[in-house]
Amino acid sequence: MAAKKKTVPFSGTKEQEEELMKVIDELKDEKGALMPILQKAQDIYGYLPYEVQKMISDQTGIPMEKIYGVTTFYSQFTLNPKGKYRISVCLGTACYVKGSGEIYNALMEKLGIEGGECTPDGKFSLDACRCVGACGLAPVMMINDEVYGRLTVDDIDGILAKYE
Numbered sequence: 001m002a003a004k005k006k007t008v009p010f011s012g013t014k015e016q017e018e019e020l021m022k023v024i025d026e027l028k029d030e031k032g033a034l035m036p037i038l039q040k041a042q043d044i045y046g047y048l049p050y051e052v053q054k055m056i057s058d059q060t061g062i063p064m065e066k067i068y069g070v071t072t073f074y075s076q077f078t079l080n081p082k083g084k085y086r087i088s089v090c091l092g093t094a095c096y097v098k099g100s101g102e103i104y105n106a107l108m109e110k111l112g113i114e115g116g117e118c119t120p121d122g123k124f125s126l127d128a129c130r131c132v133g134a135c136g137l138a139p140v141m142m143i144n145d146e147v148y149g150r151l152t153v154d155d156i157d158g159i160l161a162k163y164e
């Protein structure tokens with residue numbers, strides 16, 4: 001049986017596609033055009049899903065393997081969309097020694113996604129981050145701009161429920 005697809009379905013608009021085509025037309029004959037094209041594409045769509053990479057490949061003649069190699073190598077590029085609520089768990093040293101790894105694992109399990117992914121309804125995305133400067137509250141996670149500190153795994157359900 002095929003694995004359940006966990007990513008958010010692609011929903012690019014005609015306007016976004018036209019904008020991308022314009023960018024590609026302007027840049028494609030320049031040397032080293034791939035990086036700026038990918039940056040602009042990410043500005044337009046917010047992330048670089050397969051469908052966008054394929055459009056770039058078709059339009060520029062650059063092979064998909066090369067595009068995929070670049071998008072996965074550079075951390076500035078994201079292949080998954082961010083959720084309406086962006087969860088970042090701090091895995092900096094102070095938080096890690098106080099158990100933020102367990103918080104991160106529990107969130108992956110509860111949300112049914114891996115780090116870097118977004119729930120299929122587009123609601124929550126999950127990432128790890130470095131020290132956010134609130135070590136006194138370790139272990140810490142953020143949801144959008146809200147900071148949650150001194151967390152235990154038992155707190156997670158109650159916090160997520162606030163965003164239902």
Ligand code: FES
Binds near residue numbers: 091092094130132
């Ligand atoms: S290590 Fe997590 S806030 Fe500093």
